[in-house]
Amino acid sequence: MLRTIFLHTAMNTASLLEKHIWGTMPEKLPDEVSVPLPARIRLSHAYFQNLANANDIDLLHVKGYAFGTEVYAPNRNSTDVDLLVRPAHVARFLYLLKKDGWRSLTTFESGSIFEHAATLYHPSWGLTDVHRYFPGINFYDQAGAFEKLWEKRRLKQIAHFDCYVPQLVDCRNIVVVHGARSTGHGLHSDVLHLQRTLTDAQWQEMRERIREFNSEIAFDAALGDIEKHRGNRQYLFWKSAAEPTPLPLQWLGRLQRAEGLKQKLHVLTNIAEINDDHLAMTLGHEPTHQEKRHLFFERFERILRWKNK
Amino acid sequence: MEKQIDPLYLRAEHTAFVYETDLDDSQEGSDKLYLANLLTSELLVLEGSGPVIWDLLDEPKTANTLMTQVAETFEVSVETVEGPVLSFLSSLENQGFVQH
Numbered sequence: 001m002l003r004t005i006f007l008h009t010a011m012n013t014a015s016l017l018e019k020h021i022w023g024t025m026p027e028k029l030p031d032e033v034s035v036p037l038p039a040r041i042r043l044s045h046a047y048f049q050n051l052a053n054a055n056d057i058d059l060l061h062v063k064g065y066a067f068g069t070e071v072y073a074p075n076r077n078s079t080d081v082d083l084l085v086r087p088a089h090v091a092r093f094l095y096l097l098k099k100d101g102w103r104s105l106t107t108f109e110s111g112s113i114f115e116h117a118a119t120l121y122h123p124s125w126g127l128t129d130v131h132r133y134f135p136g137i138n139f140y141d142q143a144g145a146f147e148k149l150w151e152k153r154r155l156k157q158i159a160h161f162d163c164y165v166p167q168l169v170d171c172r173n174i175v176v177v178h179g180a181r182s183t184g185h186g187l188h189s190d191v192l193h194l195q196r197t198l199t200d201a202q203w204q205e206m207r208e209r210i211r212e213f214n215s216e217i218a219f220d221a222a223l224g225d226i227e228k229h230r231g232n233r234q235y236l237f238w239k240s241a242a243e244p245t246p247l248p249l250q251w252l253g254r255l256q257r258a259e260g261l262k263q264k265l266h267v268l269t270n271i272a273e274i275n276d277d278h279l280a281m282t283l284g285h286e287p288t289h290q291e292k293r294h295l296f297f298e299r300f301e302r303i304l305r306w307k308n309k
Numbered sequence: 310m311e312k313q314i315d316p317l318y319l320r321a322e323h324t325a326f327v328y329e330t331d332l333d334d335s336q337e338g339s340d341k342l343y344l345a346n347l348l349t350s351e352l353l354v355l356e357g358s359g360p361v362i363w364d365l366l367d368e369p370k371t372a373n374t375l376m377t378q379v380a381e382t383f384e385v386s387v388e389t390v391e392g393p394v395l396s397f398l399s400s401l402e403n404q405g406f407v408q409h
Contacts, residue, residue: 035343035352039327043345043352046325050347075333101350124350159325159345 037079037126039159041065044081044125046161051100057093058086058150061163062134063178066156067171073193080127082117086150087143090132094118097130108132109270113241113254114181135241136177136218139234140259145213169209172198176206177215180222180242191222233257316409318398319369323347324406326363346405353406358383362397366407372398 035043042065052059064078085093098104102120105127111117117129133142137149152167165171172194179188187195198206210219217229221238229235236253239245245253251271258264280286329341342360344353355363358379365378376394380387401407 035354036332038332039329039343040352042327042331043325043343046345047347047350050323050325122350124352159327161325161347 038065038077040124040126041078041081042159044122044128045158045163047125048081048083048128049158049161049163051096052093055092055096057089057096058146059089059093059164060084060146060149060153061156061158061165062131062171062174066158066163066165067175070168071171071175071194072190076190080119080129081125082129082131084131084134084146084149086146087132090130094120094130097122102128113250115270134174134177136180136215136222136238137174138213138215139257140214145215148213169202169205172202173206173210173219176222177210177218178222180218180238182222183241183244185244187224188222315371315373317369317371318366318375318402318407318409320363320366321346321405321408328360344406349405351404353404358393359397362394 034040045061045066048059049061051057060083061081062084063082064080066082094104097120100122101124102122105119105121108115108118111119111129114135116133116135117131120128120130122128133139133145138145149166149170152170153164154167155162156165157163166174175190175194179191182188207216207219210216217226217232217234217238220226220228221242224242226235226239226242229238234253234257236249237257238253240250240253251267254267254271255264258267323346324344325347326342326344329339329343340356340360342355342363344355344363345351346353361382362375362379365375365382370378372395375398376387376391379390379394383390398407402409
């Protein structure tokens with residue numbers, strides 16, 4: 001439960017002599033008089049690190065204020081905290097969060113087609129995305145990818161609290177491969193910023209590092225060079241993530257990327273099912289049966305329209 | 310006669326804080342400080358002399374030392390700040406933001 005308390009200690013040299021001002025503290029104000037989002041997010045980074053320290057959870061703070069102006073353009077705002085958790089620690093971490101008042105908004109399966117992050121909400125801290133892997137960083141060996149990032153981690157103060165973040169070159173690569181998910185026209189603005197500010201040598205260092213993760217495809221997709229990977233089993237998947245692509249081709253990309261029968265069946269099931277969490281967020285309310293039915297059939301109509309083009 | 314030991318006050322380990330001026334350049338001149346108790350998820354907003362006292366607690370010190378330093382900072386007598394500083398410390402301690 002959030003208790004925002006305003007300590008009314010507004011003092012300056014002149015008013016200090018007016019003792020009654022001191023005498024008014026502490027004064028409770030309603031919850032809506034709260035901490036602004038940019039401060040709240042920074043403080044919640046510290047909260048997560050403290051929780052992780054106390055429970056031997058390995059996690060890395062990624063994107064947003066954790067990376068800050070080392071990687072992003074100045075004055076870029078964030079709306080949530082992104083955490084990359086050692087895959088073997090994810091279940092325990094989610095259990096601890098729920099015990100501490102966090103509510104699940106989406107599961108890994110319902111969050112996005114990448115199935116990489118679960119979104120949770122807490123009335124004091126706001127929103128967080130708990131990542132079990134980072135899309136674009138070695139999908140086929142998620143535990144190994146985390147270990148590689150973890151080995152090179154560093155401490156960075158966020159809200160005057162020591163938090164673990166990846167080494168700088170990994171931060172830059174994470175921002176680049178994240179840019180491959182933009183499905184827009186042209187390169188992502190964060191990638192453009194890196195192109196404007198980094199030297200050729202720094203890009204070379206990033207490329208060498210991304211090779212260690214066998215993850216050049218997302219890196220190149222973000223830079224508009226996906227065609228270099230034609231024939232790769234992840235080609236269609238990343239092409240459809242980086243560029244506007246008809247829905248059936250997106251599904252085909254997901255199927256091609258999936259490894260083995262079990263994963264392919266999982267993708268098929270996921271495609272067929274209506275994503276209640278996603279639909280609820282789009283509509284702004286719990287979807288009705290009618291709305292779910294409409295979405296289910298509307299997808300097949302889109303396939304027919306695409307085939308008839 | 311037994312000598313009374315003056316306890317040292319210090320910031321609790323499980324606290325984090327952000328100055329409003331850290332958030333962006335447009336906040337220049339603001340004296341607000343946002344403080345979090347990472348164990349209880351409680352948040353505080355400090356203004357005016359609150360952040361000054363918090364800054365002075367960057368290393369452990371007795372209430373007497375703290376009161377002297379606050380008085381020096383605001384160029385007033387120790388007697389003037391004694392009550393408010395002790396009350397402020399007690400409030401922060403009760404909410405787990407400082408310990409001694």
